[in-house]
Amino acid sequence: MSPRVGLNLEMIIKTAAEMADKEGIETVTLASLARKLNVRSPSLFNHISGLPNLKRELSLYGLKLLYESLAVATEEKEKDEAIIAMANAYLLFSREHPGIYELTLRAHDPNDQEMDQASSRILHLISSILADYHLNDEETIHAIRGFRSILHGYSSLEQKGAFGMPVKLEDSFHLLLEGYISFLRKK
Template identity: 50%
Template sequence: MSPRVGLDVTTIMNTAIEIANKEGLEAVTLATLAKTLNIKTPSLYNHIDGLTGLREKIALYGLEQLYQQMADAAIGKSGDDAVREIGMAYISFARNHPGLYEATLKAPDSSVELQKAGGRIVELTSRILTAYNLEDDAVIHAVRGLRSILHGFASLEQKGGFGLPLDLDKSLQLLIDTFLAGIKTMKKS
């Protein structure tokens, strides 16, 4: 079967990401995608390796985009300013691309490409946290802590978990500042 003219991986990916951002990642099925693209489901197999392959491509794209947004935010910054900026970039990404963000968390059992893409985010965060003179294990604990804070905040916000009428960005800023105060107590002696 020859591929449909005008249909390519980019079109399929963009459509899948649009569905995920509007309706959630679970709404991205091959049937839904085919219907949205006005094609028959088997036509998708000329371009992608099934739903698992599509979700892996989406996850990889999402990790690359998240990395780039965080890296761009960190340019010219260091220390507390860099941590605050990458934190805000992370939350901004989750807010603006909820389905794509979700895909980065539900990546299929790590292919080499996904491991590398996730590793770049860890490396970026680790480099920023070296300003605090943390020892090797302490850097990893700090990276995990920051990710947990940011993911928890993003998840609660996406699920409508913050019902009180207070500025969410102010809450996030206070949370990151509390994290920063904590890692400063972990410095090498």
């Protein structure tokens, strides 16, 4: 009675990610997702265990994509050049994937090792770039937190439209980075 349509987890995640990015996270419901996939919503449960689990999958997917973007952008680069490349890649990611970007920051189950690992890969990438500045352990912690704050703060506010007219947006971001870098160097 029901022809198999060949649904799988990857299709589900990619379709949901596209919805989250183009139409907003809140529009991603199992009902709307099932409609887009030409399937009845209970069928999704053969591949995911529910909406919270789908969100977790999206978050994980986003972390992996973000890591790839950052890694590619910073390949073969070091110091200021690496910092700027990473910052640009980060901002670009948040612009192209506003939905899954926001999902990457959702607090996750502390027992979820896969999520932990995906997050820490990004942290290590940042850490490896900052290593070029020869900071001690404590300074490195502060530097990572500061860098992430700048990246997330700027991306998040821009994405929410909090900056109003998009005048000289790039300049604002680069000046902020410049300030951060000059402070790094003084350490």
